[in-house]
Amino acid sequence: MSRAELILYATPTGPLAEELDRLFAQFAERAPTTAQTYPPHCTLTGFFQR
Numbered sequence: 001m002s003r004a005e006l007i008l009y010a011t012p013t014g015p016l017a018e019e020l021d022r023l024f025a026q027f028a029e030r031a032p033t034t035a036q037t038y039p040p041h042c043t044l045t046g047f048f049q050r
């Protein structure tokens with residue numbers, strides 16, 4: 001059996017997600033970075049194997 005390395009994130013939905021999408025788009029226009037390739041999130045766990 002193979003093991004996978006996982007991590008658990010919480011991501012916003014609804015109006016908060018929409019506002020963050022607009023904000024990230026503005027940042028990407030001005031000074032794009034690799035950070036804009038990841039959705040806004042809160043890390044809930046470190047990496048773990050399952």
